Amino acid sequence: MKRFSQAVCSAVVIGGLLAGCSSQGDVTSSTPGTKPTESAGKKDENVHLTFWRNSGNDTENAAYDKLVAAFMEKNPNISVEMTPIPYSDYDTKLRVSIASGSPPDIMALDAPTLGSYANAGALKPLTSYFKADGNMDDIPKSTLATYTYQNEIYMAPLTESSIAMFYNKKLFDAKGIPLPSKKSG
Structure with missing residues (x-):
């Protein structure tokens, strides 16, 4: 898939990613199921992009909807067809689409x-x-x-996971175990 998904601009940030691509005149145009073609990036040219992502919870879905809508409002000649795919099917569907030459943009x-x-x-x-x-x-x-492979950046950050530890202070105190440091590190 030589577009953002290959030729397409990799991953995860509609606003920043598409804006970055379109400002460089390197947006690809395609119709679903076909290979994209290079575009001169003309403002009057209509471009259709397909965007696949793991379906998430309602809050995450609403955030993606807002990002895509804001991008399309700012770039009225570019339409983005977003397709949420269940997490359990996503990787398989994506790999099959790449292997068959019809990946998302x-x-x-x-x-x-x-x-x-x-x-x-x-x-x-x-x-x-x-x-x-x-x-x-x-x-x-x-x-x-994390978004770099062989000295090239391939992903744009949209969200970053965080890890937190919760503990019951009373249980720690009862067993004489020192509480974790309050210093952030």
Whole structure:
């Protein structure tokens, strides 16, 4: 899939990603099920992009809907057809679409799967877009490293998972176990 999903601009950030691609005149146009063609990026040219993502909870779905709607309002010549796919089916459906030559233009990926998709040639490097207008200094180096494969950035950050630990202070106190440090690290 040589578009954002290969030729398409990899993953996960409709607003920043598509805006970055369209500002560079490298948006691809396609109809569902066909290979995209390079566009001159003309403002009067209509472009249709397909966007696949894991379906999430209602709050996450609403956030994606708002991102896509805001992007299309700002770029009226670009329509984005977003397709949420159940998590359990997503990776299989995505890999089959890539293998058959009919991947989506944009796809959401989890960082741990980035290397396999990039190695398979299914993603377009985004490094030049980030260097041009990605405010790379605003992205933590550890996050940027997660979206990088063989020195090329292939994903744009949209969300980042956080880990928290909850514990019952009374149980710790009862067993004489020191409480975790309040220092953030």
